[in-house]
Amino acid sequence: MPDSNISNSPLPGLYIVATPIGNLGDIGARAARTLARADVIAAEDTRVTAKLLSHLGLRVPMTPYHDHSDERIRAALVARMEQEVVVLVSDAGTPLISDPGYKLVRAARAAGRHVTTLPGPCAAIAGITLSGLPSDRFLFAGFLPNKAKARADTIAEFAGLRATLVFYESGPRLAATLAALAEGLGDREAAVAREISKMFEECVTGTLSALAARYEDAPPKGEIVVIVGPPGEAVAEEADDATLDAAIRDAMRDKPVAQAAKAVAKRFGLDRHDIYARALVLKEQA
Known part of the structure; x- marks a missing residue:
């Protein structure tokens, strides 16, 4: 079946392209074709994206687009979309998931530019599939705040939600985050997934307190997804x-x-x- 969104002569506009979260072999054929036909790639870190382009044997102009990119940079990219194919990528996974890409998409739509997305890898979704925890209803919450008070307040917002919770985390913060989740949510079933799709992929399951103890003196390396199961059914008290x-x-x-x-x-x-x-x-x- 012909590709209606990316033909031999793609329409000018913005193309949101998901890239591998670990194994470069996970890049899709359509994503690779889109990268090859781009006039410019807006990349979170051009050094990271350069490795993917090298893997594909491509040489495509890139420009940085990240948390610190200002309105002037966005405006320049939106202007280019009128005549050129602009591809948005993050360092790994699906753009806009815990990165600043939504501002560029919003600006492109406001300017009436053609916008399309090429679905692909996402660490949050991959982590849920590995965890074995309920996936019929879940909330992606990104990174929790660094400071203890703000982190506890944020966790409290999720305490009554009957859904699986998904967080991103770093190794040095992992044990403290797991302990804070146990304190704020109760000692729920959880999973820690890391190095997804790489050689040392790992998904460890257990209660939040047990996982906090496991990683307290051994912070892991790599990108980490924390998945927390929903609360159990409340048991009503009996009373005369x-x-x-x-x-x-x-x-x-x-x-x-x-x-x-x-x-x-x-x-x-x-x-x-x-x-x-x-x-x-x-x-x-x-």
Whole structure:
């Protein structure tokens, strides 16, 4: 079947090209053809992309595009897209996943340029497939903040989400991140995947606390994906009438009746309307 997006004479515009996350043999035929036909490649690190081009036997002009690229650089690339094929790549994997490429895509769309994507490798997706953790619902959260307070606050935002969580991490920070995740989320099942698609590919599974202990004195090398399983089903407490009434009174000390009833109903796995009615009676008796 002919390639409708990349023909022998590709349309001018922006081409978002996923590149290998480790093994250079993972480059797709369509991606290789697109790189060969580019007028310029906007690369996160031209030295890294040069290795891929050498592997493919290509010599294509490159220009840096990364976190520190300013509006002037974006504007110049968007201007070139009117007449030229501009290819956007990251150092590894799919551009825009934990890198600044979205600003260039947004600018290209605002200018009415042709924009297309060439799907391919992504470390986050590869990590999920290796982990064996639920993949029907997941959240990619990128890199957590460096500072402990900001990191804990960010983790707290995810605590109640019933989904698998995916993070990127570096070796020196790994143990501290795993320990912070265990503290903020509970000791969930997790996996640490690294060197994906390379010779020393590894995926270690276990609880967050066990993985934190494993890497505390042995930080690994390479690009790392941390996958954290969703929370287990909450088990409702059982209570007799006296315990239930005490819980309702306690909740009403700092909450309106409706909110107190909702919290107690959730805690004991009971009907919220029944608890609300009971709370009104207790409030009148107080």
